[in-house]
Amino acid sequence: MANQRYDAFLAVARAGSFKAAAEELGYTQAGISYLINALEKELGLTLFDREYGGVHLTADGREVLSLVQAINADEHALATRVHELANREWGLVRVGSFTSAAIEWFPGIASAFLEQYPNIDLKLLCIDDEAELTAATRSGRADCAFSVAPEQQALDAIQLHTDPLLVVLPPDHPLAHAKVFPTEALAREPYIQLQGNARPSEMEALFEANGVEPNVRFTVDSDYAVMAMVSAGLGFSVLPSLILRRPLFPLAVLPAEQECARTISLAVRSWDTASAATRAFVEVTERWVAEHYAPARTPAARTASRQ
Structure with a gap:
């Protein structure tokens, strides 16, 4: 259900290289090139300037980037939700985190989460660049992320600490x-x-x-x-x-x-479209932080930047 051409386009845009995008997605370089060429043919646009040493978004590529990110995130959310409806005991939560939260929080939270949801897998994405971290959540590459500035990407967030x-x-x-x-x-x-x-x-x-x-x-x-x-x-x-x-x-x-x-928050793209597995991870995280740290907020301190 997820669009491989969109995945390839976004990976190349991030990496600036067909080879690096292929390594990220587990494709051959020729496979990535085929997907990009197919997308360019479908849209009738040249999305990348191919240059020695790398590729760069064209003006048209930059124009459609945010739209493709949004569509791709929605398609991944749809695929996740359909999978959950077929089998509610399984799933995957991709968690973005900066270094200190990954070291001090994630192991304990993961242990508590897997004890309660043993059939839901967790994937940790270590990203120290705050803009990239929240952008990964915005684009759907991460299902949720520990963030100190979720409002910069208009994400929904719950304050933790x-x-x-x-x-x-x-x-x-x-x-x-x-x-x-x-x-x-x-x-x-x-x-x-x-x-x-x-x-x-x-x-x-x-x-x-x-x-x-x-x-x-x-x-x-x-x-x-x-x-x-x-x-x-x-x-x-x-x-x-x-x-x-x-x-x-x-x-x-x-x-x-x-x-x-x-203030450290846990951000999602939208509470309305977050998967059941992601919402379960948010609940376990909120409870774990409350148990290990003095309360930093009231239960109502949940923000919805996207109205």
């Missing part, structure tokens, strides 16, 4: 045992910035709350590289509490004078 942003210091730093990290130190001390994946905006919220600009000395793209550099005494950084539950390096952790936090 308020996750503080904390200052991390070398364990021998003079302020390591202070109650809070002073605002003036936020501006003065050398800062190790976590770059990429839409993450700086999360951390910048703490500096904005304290009314200062960071003194950026290093920019890196890995949470754990940040921890290693801070532990080695190269500066301080700001990281979410969730990733600091089990740090791999010795660190001192304390709040800023003006505290700040991010």
Whole structure:
């Protein structure tokens, strides 16, 4: 029931390569080329510029991309729902997640879910880029996703947890045992910035709350590289509490004078079209987080960005 040509088109658009798209979907490169050519013939449009080293969407390809994403997501949802109606005890939930939730939450949630629904499979998609993570849910590549900005893609979401942003210091730093990290130190001390994946905006919220600009000395793209550099005494950084539950390096952790936090939600494309298996996963996740963390919201804190 799902349209293979649409799957191929979206995979090539994401990967910029027929070869990479073939590897993602489990086809041969010739198979992907055939599907794209068939779709272009059906639509009467050239969707990709074929160039040495890769392919790129044409202007027409960019115009139809969002429409194909929506149609493809609806067709996958229809296929899932028909499968559920035929056999309600089976299914697949594709869960998108950033690193800290994948490490700290998903194993426990998966165990609780599979204990209750042993015949429903789970697939974890680790995506640290927040825009890509929510776009995967919007397009149907993920059935649901842990997100800190579901409203950016007009997704329906349920708030799970308020996750503080904390200052991390070398364990021998003079302020390591202070109650809070002073605002003036936020501006003065050398800062190790976590770059990429839409993450700086999360951390910048703490500096904005304290009314200062960071003194950026290093920019890196890995949470754990940040921890290693801070532990080695190269500066301080700001990281979410969730990733600091089990740090791999010795660190001192304390709040800023003006505290700040991010809200972690579980997002779906639409509550109305979410599969029964996806809704079951959402319910188990909500219950698991409530059992393991202090309540961060009331039961009514469920948003429906898409009206």
